[in-house]
Amino acid sequence: MSNAMNFAFMREEPAPPNGRRVAIIGAGPSGLAAAGYLGCLGYQVEVYDKLPKPGGLMLFGIPGHRIPADRIQRGVFTLSRKFGVNFHNKTKICCSAPLHEEEGDHFSCDIRGLGELVEDHDAVIICSGAWKSRKLGIPGEQLKGVYSGLEFLFPIRAVKYATSNVSVPPVEGRTVVVIGAGHSAMDVAHSAKALGAKRVVMVYRRTKKEAPAGSYEVDRLIDAGCEWLERRTPLRIVADETGQHVAAMEMADANTGETEVLPADVIVTSIGEIPTPPFQKELGLENVRKGEVRWLHMTSIENVFVAGDVLTGPSKIGKAVYSGLRAARSLTNWLDLKAQHRENEYNYDADVITRPGAPSEQR
Amino acid sequence: MSECHGRGKTLHIDYSKCIGCETCEAVCGFLYDTPRIAMARTNDGQMIPIYCQHCEHAHCMKVCNRGALMRDRDGAVVLQPMLCRGCETRNCVIACPYAAFFATDRGVAVRKCDLCAGRRAVGLGPACAEMCPCGAIRFADRDELDELETEASREARDRVLAHIRPKK
């Protein structure tokens, strides 16, 4: 068995070319799964990603000790060598929003419009993930030294691929406060430790038992030398004497009902991401989410499909993969029927119903 | 046909490499509608895939009095839906020491992993092993299982078994 995440798991060899071209925007797990499915069926697949390497958050978010990067890269290699998938890295598909808005934008050197892709391909799937970090909405969040989970983690991985315009957050010998208790908060804390932080304090508004990453993971952090403060709600981030940089955080302690001040050199708020699709409104994503569409995973622009975290909000690799596969299959059904002018025969209900126990589409 | 080459093949999950990402379950669900490998959440909040080990001395085979469970030539324990009548006893479900025989409300009312029988027939391996991002699932010869175990994998496996079979 080759040691690769085999996105083209449906076939050993691609089916003969069927003459159709599909563009996929975003090379995370959902986009790569869709690329593999379509590549197996003989589609010509073009994958666009703004980052220098395919993999999405599997490569640029989740630390390498949890997912071996070479396993992802070998899977990508198989897609490109054996299944003829073309990867256009460092290419951002342009949206109405200005550049340099999300993590990772500064890598793209080529920009192309969605409209252009729609013209040039039989269909497009948008798999651009959820990269904008949610804010706490408390005073002082704009201070230097305050990061979101992705702002903190992304450069640690990205610096390996291009050093000029990213820098790893300076934590060596400092006190790092991490807010949140999901997987990304755990990853931030472990990474801060690994980068030589003097003290890492986790702050969570509920209890260990309620931590989304599970109490086992919290215990592992504590074993690794991190501190765990539960039932604490951040109130305000306090600046140092220059007024520019973080110095401490004020929080309410639900155990005692008192306000405490926690000194901090770096604060990372890791409380989740929100989706940032190009052309959010034009695509009518709200309707796709609610299932008010005539075709599974198709947006309000004909031939444009959507899958993964950009549709569901932050989820998990498995859910993104499932969504990518379903969108790819829906797309092939659509193009097949359309080629025979039989679009209205499509049975949406038969396609959306996921059986009990099956991973649900939009969780 | 209950003979197979060597001691046959099976799946092996190294739980110390698993990050609980649900990809195995998702891919299985995509292929077969109802997944035959299923995520569970342990008391301490870890997500773990529960899977069939295609036991050499399979309890599920022993308790099925319809003979609906058979070993195929690769060593997989497969359910023959046409022999199974979905009997109310659900002996198979109860007998499995790994909680890997699932009850459903569809078809013959039970389902289990068949090591992707249809895929094996055309030379492919089980899809979960192909797609696991971490390489935690191996489609392995039973004879090489010992070599796959490490100290970390044994420890992680014990934690999972403690969840499946809690001490009374």
Ligand SMILES: Cc1cc2nc3c(=O)[nH]c(=O)nc-3n(C[C@H](O)[C@H](O)[C@H](O)COP(=O)(O)OP(=O)(O)OC[C@H]3O[C@@H](n4cnc5c(N)ncnc54)[C@H](O)[C@@H]3O)c2cc1C
């Ligand atoms: C720190 C962290 C830890 C996590 N840990 C786990 C875990 O342990 N287990 C788990 O299952 N899940 C985990 N997740 C969640 C998981 O990574 C995501 O759910 C999954 O990667 C989503 O896949 P996706 O394909 O939808 O999007 P992504 O993986 O986000 O990929 C989207 C891709 O689209 C590209 N892109 C975006 N916009 C454009 C554009 N306009 N033009 C071109 N390209 C674009 C991006 O560069 C990116 O490569 C974690 C997430 C984070 C942040």
Ligand code: SF4
């Ligand atoms: S795909 Fe691999 S890492 Fe993910 S849950 Fe399954 S075994 Fe674990």
Ligand code: SF4
């Ligand atoms: S279903 Fe259970 S008892 Fe039967 S072979 Fe699989 S693990 Fe063993």
